[in-house]
Amino acid sequence: MDTVIRDYVFIVVSYFAEVLTDDTIPDKVARLRLAALRKLMGQLYRYKERGFGDSLLCAIAEKKGKLIIKTASKIEMERIMIPRPPHFDGNRFIPAPYSIPEEELILWSESSLKGRLIPEAFDRFFELFKIIYPEKAKIFFEEKV
16 A cells, blocks of 8 residues: 555645746746646545545546646647536447546536436446446445456
């Protein structure tokens, strides 16, 4: 088990530091990235308030942070920052571009609280759960994952 303290705040702060210390990027791009990181902090805080666990929040912070510090376009940044629902092709759900599996799991979790998921949606929810929490999936669903 990893003995390093995992906290989404520390992860995002490290990305802030990376942007602030990189004097090779234009100021406009730095401001875009810093604004996106502030927005990410707010998103993660809201997920934390709703009771989602640190492992999910840290994974989202890590994955979105990496995307943010590589992005220089406002349009691309908007695609990264606004969680998009997956596309339903009539048989299954396909993740949207820039989709973060842990964030999609949160979206499915919140959707399931509003009403029963259709079978294909439950399948996607369960697929993500098995990927993100393979050991818990074995225990909760008593099947080999």
